[in-house]
Amino acid sequence: MTNPVIELCSGRVMHARLRPFIHRFVYRVFCIRLRIDRLPEAARFNSWLFGIEKRRLVSFFSRDHGARDGSALQSWLASVLTQSQIDIQTGAVWLQCFPRVFGYVFNPVSFWFIHDRDAVLRVLVAEVNNTFGQRHQYVLVAPGLAEITDATELTCTKIFHVSPFCAVSGGYRFRVANLAGLQRMAIDYHDPIDVAEPLLRTAIVTNRKLFSTAALLRYLLTMPMMTFGVMLRIHVQAFQLWRKGGRYHPVPPLPESEVTTSDIGGRG
16 A cells, blocks of 8 residues: 555454353444544545545544544544553544444544654554443553554453443453564453453454445445444344343543553563
8 A cells, every 4th residue: 555544444242252152243344444644644434435534425524533523633643642651652543433323433542643754653542432421531552652563462351331231340462463465453341350361252343445436335235224333233233232141331531531542561
């Protein structure tokens, strides 16, 4: 790919609960990746089908991320890094997320890939939303702000309520790997945090390609209800967990801070 500012991704989301019963599902998705540091340039891809800050069949709005008020996402990200006491000269900043489809979007998690001026991946931000209208950011770095590679495991304590069938305890282990054109984002949830086998395994495997209206139209025709389906599947899976005997946890108070930074013990 030659210096792109926007990419299309198609792939699958896989999820498995391993205790106290087995529960698995896989579904197809498509998403976009945007150079947030060059967002105005991406607007040249606006068309009758797709729009940045414009109402189209498929669209991206800054107000769906960051401060959620439509303000500059780069400024918001800088404040998050400052709050996490991360001092780097940022280069490329990619945001991977679901777009709005027919005006609707729900992103359980969006990923921010922050590179330095030498194009080295230094920070990964997981922007998490739950179905109760709440959000949180996990800012993930390797020890010493070392390069994040395929072998890097990024860890953080869970302090934000996501599934009502999991307590707000334990911690996450993130890993991002690229192989043969595929990107794999793996999130293992361990509760208790020191138990070897995770309670939940989640993976998002995508194939990236340059953005085109024709490719986007193909995705839309094959997955026209994709973003509505994300929310629908969450509730269907919750009902199935309840049927299997999953313990329901009420929504707890929000954490004091909207930002949680990596555990120092993350391994590189």
